[in-house]
Amino acid sequence: MALKTTPLHAKHLELKARMAEFAGFDMPISYDAKTGGMLKEHLAVREHAGMFDVSHMGEFWVKGAEATKFLSYACSRGFSSLEDGRAQYCLLINRDGGIIDDIIVYRFSADKYWMVVNASNVTKDFAHLRELSKSFKVSLEDVSEQTALIAIQGPKAVELFSKIVPKSENLKYYSFMMSSNGWLVARTGYTGEDGFEIFLPNKEALSLWNEFESKDVVPIGLGARDTLRLEVGFPLYGHELSEKLRPMETFSAFATDLKNEFCGVEKARLPNRYLPIAVETSTPKPLRADEKLFLDSKPVGWITSGSISPLRRVGIGLALVDLSLLKSPLSNDAIFVLESAGKAREAVRTLPPFVGTPRVKRKLKAA
């Protein structure tokens, strides 16, 4: 089957990006011929501004008299007290309490919402929501194929973008506006930096990309997108989140309100089987997904996402510990031995994020 492409595909090829399949799309992994590689792209976002083509992601409309009631049932937290013009991160949960996807829902009004979902889950999410929606007065529309999504992130992003969409600088974090030309502009992102995500029609994507390019915004591939999100401890569906996990067993527990009677909540309230943790090492040898974590020579967990922190130059990873394999409660500064060829390596438990950014503050480790 031929890979799908985004409206910026020809631009990525022109920039000689390294391309690879992701969620059925031919996507840019790094623009190294132009940027010098993923590490440089990562630092450009932390220090200046970067732009991302994330048009592969899925977008749905949810409209109707019972839209608020429906979404409060379909999602891991309620929408009745969310203000118009605000967005909320939450999870879709199946009847077994497993996580179907992590999504952001944007409230236009009590009867009109926009939703962004992971590219790999578009079909699954839409089928699930359609099934649930049968008992509610709502209509769903999948507009993924006609919608482009470009993110601009970094310390210079707000100043740069406010010249393109005036007043966008007044948006609060997790708020959104419709620009005069009909773009949905949200003060959100997946990097820990300040910036925007801009939903726009496919045919307008290239001119916005070129305008950013003319302002020296650095193109960023999915490789650096992954290290940027990992460095601030953001989860990635298929790694930290999956149908095998329940919401309270993940770092997205904060976005789950067990008092809310959502689909699957009874199962979501069951005792946890896994504990999500963050670990780091002392050298820039990257941690790798699926590496096992040993405690007292026994495997107790595994890395779900691993890499290095380009800022701190140490290995970092998010991991899951199987609580049934622990002999005693895990200490806050547990030291694991990693399963790897050659010299044995250690990874120390820490609290995410691995670096503090304008949007994600570091926490003090509890004594």
Next chain:
Amino acid sequence: MAGKEPGMKVPEDLLYTKNHEWCRIEDGTAVVGITDYAQHSLGDITYVELPEEGQMFQAGKVFGTVDSLKTVAELFAPVSGEVLEINSGLPNSAELVNEDPYNDGWMIKVEISDEKELELLLPAAEYLKLVSKQNKK
């Protein structure tokens, strides 16, 4: 230095392995590193694990590893012998392998124990043929 494409620099005065190591022969010693093709395929290199000076390796045996953001690769000794010197700058600046694979990014210097092994290594023209073929795949 044939090849203008990224990752296709193959200096003519070096010998090569099929595993993409290069060897510079100087007075009975071999300076060893990985090729431009190898560093380009690996992408951002963040960590290099090298042996200790004085260790002995047989040709074809693993003498270290190199980690990029993407993957980890083993390093294979092109010739047998004792490690006389390692590039001690690399553990703290592995990006040198990306930036300058044939000079600042060198890895180990080996005392050649059997000159005949050099005949098994590839001259530049043959190595260039090999990577040109792989690049087309």
